[in-house]
Amino acid sequence: MKNRVGSISLLIAFGGFAVLETMMQLGLIDHWGWSVFKAGFEAGTVGGMADWFAVSALFHEIPIPYVRKHTDIIAKNREKLTEGIVDLVTNKWLSPEVIAEKLHDIDLAQKVIVFLKKPSNQEKAIDLIKKIALKLSDELDNPNLAKSLQSMLTEQLSELDLASSLGVWLEKSIKNDDHNQIWEQLLEAGAKSVSEPEIKELLIDKLRDAAKEYGNKSILKGLTVALGRTFNALDYEAIADELLVKANEFLTEARYNPNHPVRTKFDSWMLDFAHRLATGDEETRKLVDDFTNRFIGHADLSKIIQRMLGGFKNTLAEQLDNNETPLMQFVIGKLNQILDNLENDVQARERINHWIKDTISQMLEEFHGEIGNMVRSSLEKLDNKELVVQIEEKVGNDLQYIRLNGALVGGLVGVMIALVKVMFEI
Template identity: 45%
Template structure:
C-alpha cells in the first residue's frame, strides 16, 4: 500500500507530461486539426505545471533542492526543526494531552473495576501472588535485625506498662479451675514429677543430700557424732534404704494425686490458686502487685531482648520456608484472602467508588505536578533524532499521503487549464 501511494504523484505527473508531448506532436504534424484539441493540450499543459509545482512543494518539505534563489526555501523540516519540535511539544502538552483532557478521560474510567477483573484471571492472580511473595520476602529480610528487636522491646514495654493483666488473668484462672481445664496441667506436672523422682540421677542427688545431712548432724556435737556412729553400726541408719522408702512414698503419693482430682493436695492447691484469682479480680493490692512486678521484670529482663531476637529469627526462617514453595499453608492462606478481597471488592460498589475517587484524585495531582514531563519526553525523543532520522520518520508517517497533493495539483491544474482554454476560445 505504501509503494502504491508513492506512485500516485509520479504517475499523475508522467501522465500529464506524456499527454502534453503526444497531443502537442499530433497537433504539430497536423494529425489533430480541430481547435478542440487545443483545449485538451491546455489541460495537459496546466496539469504538468501543477504537477511539477506540487512535486516541488512536497519535495521541498523533506529535502534540499539545489536551485538558485529558491534553494533557501527548501528542506523546510530540517531548517525549521526547532520550531517544529516546540510546536509538537506545545500541541501534545496543551492540546492532545493537556491536564484537562487527561482528567476528563480519567473521570470516565472505572479503574478498580478493571483492575479487579484483570487480577481475577488465573494468570494475573498467579502474578499477583508472586508480587506479594516478593514484597513479604523483602519486608522480612531484615526483621531479625537487633535494632528491630530493641524497637519491639521498647514498644512492648510501653504497651504492657499501661495494660491491666491482673484482672483478665484472674478471670482466666478462675474459669479454668471451676471448669476443670487445669486438670490436664496437673496430669502433665504429676507425670513429669513421677518420671523425675524415679530417675537414677534424682536418686543420686537425693542420696548425696541425705549423706550430707548426716555429716552435718554429726558435726553439731560430740554426742550426736557418737549417736550417728552407733546407729550406723547397728544398721539403724542406712541411707540407701531410707532413700528407697522415701522415693516409694513420694511415688505412691504422686500416683494417688494423679488419679484423683479431689485429692487433698490438689484441692488445697486449687483453693489457693482460686483465692489468688479472686484477689486479682477484686483488685487486691498485694496480689496485683505480684503480677505488676512480674510484668516489669519480664520486659526489663536482660534476656527479653534475646528472646525477642530468637522469636524474630525463627519467624524469618519460617516465613522464608513458606515463601519458597507455591503450596504451603501461608501461601494458601494468602491466596484465599486475596481472592476473598477481590470477590468482595467486585460486588462492593461503594468501596469501588471510594477507591476510584482516591486514585483519580491522586492521579490528577500527579498529572498536574508532573505534566511538564510529557513535553520533556516528546522534546527529548525528537532531540535524539538526527536530521536524516527526523525527516525519514515524518516522511514514513505522512509522506505517502502527501502524494495526493501532487495528484490534486495535476488534476486541478488540468481542469483549470481546460476551463481557461474554453473561456479564451469563447470570448477571445
C-alpha cells in the same frame, strides 16, 4: 502503488501535454477542443511539479539555486517542530483535562478486579508480593532494627489500651475462623518438633527421672522399678517412641479437624477470655497489663526482639517458598475474598475509583511536564536523517495525494481558463 500515485499523476499530465502539443505542432489535430485538453494537461503538469517541490522540500534538500535554502524544511526547523510536537502532545492530546475526562467513565477498580481474577495475572501478582516481602525481610534480624522496635514498643505499649483492643480482635478473629490457619501452622510445627531426635532424648531423660522419683516414694515402688529395670520391662526408648507416635497422631488429627475437641475447647476458652478483655473485666485485664509491664521491663528485651525477628525471618522465608504453604494459602484466600467482596460492593468500588482518579490527577498535575520531556528526549535522540525518515515513513505516502490533487486541480483550472478564452474568441 499508493506511494507512487503522485509521480504517476505527474507523468500522465506531462505525457498528455507533450503528446497533444506535438500533434498540434505537426498539424495532426487543430480543433479548439484539443487546445482545451492541452491546456488542462499543461496546467496539471505545472500543478503536479509545484506540489512535488512542496512535498519534497519538506524532507530533502533540493539543489536549485536561490530556493535551495527553503528546502529540507523538517531538518532545518527541527527545534521548532520538536517544541510544536511537545506542546501538541502535552497541552492538547494528553493534557490533564483530556486524561481526566477519559478516566471519568472508566471503572478502574472493576478492571483491576477482572485482571487479578485471571489465574495467570494473580500468580504474577502473588509472586511480586512474595519478592517484595522477602526483600523487606532481609534486614529483619538487624540489631539496630531490634533496638528501634524496643524503643517504639516501650513507648506505644505504655500508652496503648492493649487489653480492650486485643479482646475485640481475638473475639472477631475466632468468630470468623480467621485463626484456623494459625492453628494449622502451630500444630504443623508441633508435629515436626515431636519428630526431632532431641525431643526423643529429652523425653527419655524425663521418663528416667519420673521412674526414679516414683521409686523413691516407697520401698515397694522402688522394688517395682528395680525389677522393671532388671528384667528390661522398663524400655524407656520404646515408651518414648510410642508416646511420640501418639502425640504426632494427636497433633495431626487436631491440625486437619477444625472441630477437634481440643481446638473446640480452646476456642471456647479463648472466646470467653476475649469477651472478658473486651468488656473490661478487671481480673482479666490485669493479666494482660502485668504481662505487658513485665515484657517492657525485661532486661534482655532487645535480644528477645532480635531473636524473634530472626525466627520470623526464617519462618517467613519458608512460608513464602511456594504457594502451597499455610501462609500463602491464607494470603491467596484473603485476596480472592477481597476481590469477590469488591466485585459485589458498588460503593466500595466507587470509593476506590475516586481515590485512584484523585491520585492520578494529582500526579498528572505534579509530573505532567515529564510527558513533554519524554517526547522531547525521544526526538532529540534522533539525528536529522533518522527524524526525516521516521516522519516520511508515517506521512510520506499520504502526502503523495497532495501531488495527485495538485495535478488534478491544476488540470481542471487549466481547462476552465482555456474554455473561457475560447468563449471570448468566439
